[in-house]
Amino acid sequence: MKLAVASGKGGTGKTTVSVSLAITMAQRKRVAFLDCDVEEPNGHLMLNPVLQHKEMVAVLVPEIDEQKCDSCGYCAEICAFHALAVLPGNTLVFPEMCHACGGCWNFCPKQAITPVDNYIGVVEEGRAEKVRFVHGRLNVGVAMSPPLIRAVKAKAKNDELTIIDVPPGTSCPAVKSVEGVDFCILVTEPTPFGLHDLDLAVQVLHQLKIPCGVVINRSDGLDLTVEEYCGRCKIPVLQKIPLDREVAEGYAAGIPAVLVKKEWGELFSELMDKVEEVVSS
Amino acid sequence: MKELVVISGKGGTGKTSLVASFSVLAGEKIMADCDVDASNLHLLFNSSVIRQIPFYGLKKARISEELCVKCGDCEDYCHFGAIDNSFVDGLSCEGCGVCKLACRAGAIEMVEHIAGQIEFSDTEYGPMVHARLGVAEDNSGKLVAEVRKMARQIAEDKNYELIITDGPPGIGCQVISCLSNADLVLVVTEPSRTGIHDMERVLSLVEHFDGRAAVCINKWDISASNTGEIEDICYSKNIPVVGKIPYDMTVYNALKNGIPYIRKKDSPASTATLGIWDSLLKML
Numbered sequence: 001m002k003l004a005v006a007s008g009k010g011g012t013g014k015t016t017v018s019v020s021l022a023i024t025m026a027q028r029k030r031v032a033f034l035d036c037d038v039e040e041p042n043g044h045l046m047l048n049p050v051l052q053h054k055e056m057v058a059v060l061v062p063e064i065d066e067q068k069c070d071s072c073g074y075c076a077e078i079c080a081f082h083a084l085a086v087l088p089g090n091t092l093v094f095p096e097m098c099h100a101c102g103g104c105w106n107f108c109p110k111q112a113i114t115p116v117d118n119y120i121g122v123v124e125e126g127r128a129e130k131v132r133f134v135h136g137r138l139n140v141g142v143a144m145s146p147p148l149i150r151a152v153k154a155k156a157k158n159d160e161l162t163i164i165d166v167p168p169g170t171s172c173p174a175v176k177s178v179e180g181v182d183f184c185i186l187v188t189e190p191t192p193f194g195l196h197d198l199d200l201a202v203q204v205l206h207q208l209k210i211p212c213g214v215v216i217n218r219s220d221g222l223d224l225t226v227e228e229y230c231g232r233c234k235i236p237v238l239q240k241i242p243l244d245r246e247v248a249e250g251y252a253a254g255i256p257a258v259l260v261k262k263e264w265g266e267l268f269s270e271l272m273d274k275v276e277e278v279v280s281s
Numbered sequence: 282m283k284e285l286v287v288i289s290g291k292g293g294t295g296k297t298s299l300v301a302s303f304s305v306l307a308g309e310k311i312m313a314d315c316d317v318d319a320s321n322l323h324l325l326f327n328s329s330v331i332r333q334i335p336f337y338g339l340k341k342a343r344i345s346e347e348l349c350v351k352c353g354d355c356e357d358y359c360h361f362g363a364i365d366n367s368f369v370d371g372l373s374c375e376g377c378g379v380c381k382l383a384c385r386a387g388a389i390e391m392v393e394h395i396a397g398q399i400e401f402s403d404t405e406y407g408p409m410v411h412a413r414l415g416v417a418e419d420n421s422g423k424l425v426a427e428v429r430k431m432a433r434q435i436a437e438d439k440n441y442e443l444i445i446t447d448g449p450p451g452i453g454c455q456v457i458s459c460l461s462n463a464d465l466v467l468v469v470t471e472p473s474r475t476g477i478h479d480m481e482r483v484l485s486l487v488e489h490f491d492g493r494a495a496v497c498i499n500k501w502d503i504s505a506s507n508t509g510e511i512e513d514i515c516y517s518k519n520i521p522v523v524g525k526i527p528y529d530m531t532v533y534n535a536l537k538n539g540i541p542y543i544r545k546k547d548s549p550a551s552t553a554t555l556g557i558w559d560s561l562l563k564m565l
């Protein structure tokens with residue numbers, strides 16, 4: 001099963017949930033943890049994996065053969081992403097704008113353009129005790145994360161429980177990360193920000209037709225507005241995780257919640273049971 | 282005119298609560314909420330939307346059934362797997378227009394596509410520009426640029442001296458789009474392993490784009506040792522730490538009640554925030 005853990009906004013404790021769930025479930029079955037938050041990967045800081053394997057990820061960008069190019073300007077005209085500028089005698093490429101659509105190299109009338117690799121980041125793989133660990137790190141200054149996210153997701157295997165840590169937000173990186181999962185856990189907190197952003201995330205998942213459920217983090221027991229919302233939208237509340245200063249301090253030091261509080265293992269087992277129940281129904 | 286951009290790398294560092302408090306303290310200014318995925322700033326103000334304009338994203342491909350001869354060329358050329366059996370999947374189409382160039386039957390047209398809304402609001406602390414990116418939309422960097430452009434325009438019209446920009450999370454296209462021409466970038470961090478890690482990434486991004494940065498540490502007393510480490514990092518990079526805000530339940534309670542915490546005067550967090558604001562004004 002492929003399971004995504006997401007949150008509309010950052011800082012709701014999404015990584016706390018995904019990491020603790022991975023550690024708990026690894027006692028029972030094979031688990032892979034895929035950190036798709038390639039802009040700010042954090043899972044490794046909690047899981048401390050031994051990284052054994054590293055792979056550079058590239059996207060294609062155009063390279064211009066000055067000998068063949070006659071500065072006709074056609075490539076710049078057709079590039080929808082303004083990644084090319086043609087000056088007399090010099091055609092410039094802005095790789096950070098390029099979406100690798102292939103328009104320029106397929107349609108340059110002089111066949112002066114060839115695609116070459118442009119490295120945007122790395123995928124690293126390893127083990128954190130029983131958990132198989134994969135994450136991506138986007139090079140600083142690179143705007144385009146989806147190809148790297150795709151490379152991280154390509155490391156999923158079918159015979160494992162795959163837990164995907166999804167980047168915050170509702171735009172392309174989040175969408176690319178949740179696409180194709182069987183279920184998505186949405187982590188929220190009982191504040192107006194939390195509820196507002198939960199609603200946005202739910203809309204995205206509805207649009208993608210991915211079933212979801214909610215985990216209320218830092219619950220102080222008074223989460224009525226979130227529960228009302230879930231009731232209205234017919235989304236199951238899967239688990240509530242209490243507000244706990246010890247856990248917050250553990251987090252600051254890079255220690256996962258289930259290792260700070262062993263008894264929380266139960267909380268995450270229950271969470272997984274509920275997810276399985278919802279998925280199978 | 283000066284623009285202060287507030288970013289944090291990771292979410293949940295209290296950035297928006299801090300921006301809201303700055304907005305209470307600042308005199309004449311305009312606010313720009315550039316977290317176009319999930320704009321939150323308005324939730325802390327009494328705000329009402331006075332005007333909305335559509336944000337056009339890249340056009341999307343549409344195939345005319347009448348003209349299409351089902352040759353499959355477009356599908357071969359589309360690098361995004363957005364065409365299947367002469368049908369365009371709007372969610373996957375990135376609007377590159379390559380299929381249109383490839384189609385010899387002239388069956389493909391690129392059509393306008395509204396990707397979001399830019400909203401102008403009035404609040405008790407002044408005008409605000411924010412945006413709502415359509416669900417599952419691409420091109421958020423461009424929308425961020427639009428929001429900033431609109432804010433700048435209003436500031437010019439009204440002769441305001443200051444723009445306060447609440448930036449998006451991450452280090453990707455949205456944040457990059459927030460950094461150009463910013464006069465000062467305030468990075469809000471917290472003393473956790475993840476907070477330090479993300480701060481370092483976001484600071485190198487600011488450096489990469491030749492920006493001027495300052496750092497403030499929220500909930501600094503959660504871990505005094507991590508706070509020390511942050512101060513050392515900043516010192517070695519020659520980046521000023523303009524203040525430290527203590528862990529204070531006032532902030533969480535104010536957030537729950539939907540108000541900027543600075544309005545609870547004399548709380549430890551408010552006092553620290555006043556000091557930070559003074560330093561920022563001096564730097565600007």
Ligand code: SF4
Nearest residue numbers: 069070072073075108
């Ligand atoms: S389309 Fe080809 S020949 Fe024309 S400017 Fe571009 S690279 Fe040069």
Ligand code: SF4
Nearest residue numbers: 079098099101102104
């Ligand atoms: S591959 Fe596409 S996006 Fe990149 S430069 Fe060429 S036309 Fe532009």
Ligand code: SF4
Nearest residue numbers: 359374375377378380
């Ligand atoms: S416009 Fe580009 S992405 Fe969209 S369908 Fe055509 S080739 Fe594919």
Ligand code: SF4
Nearest residue numbers: 349350352353355384
């Ligand atoms: S290239 Fe044109 S004619 Fe051929 S399948 Fe695509 S739309 Fe139809």
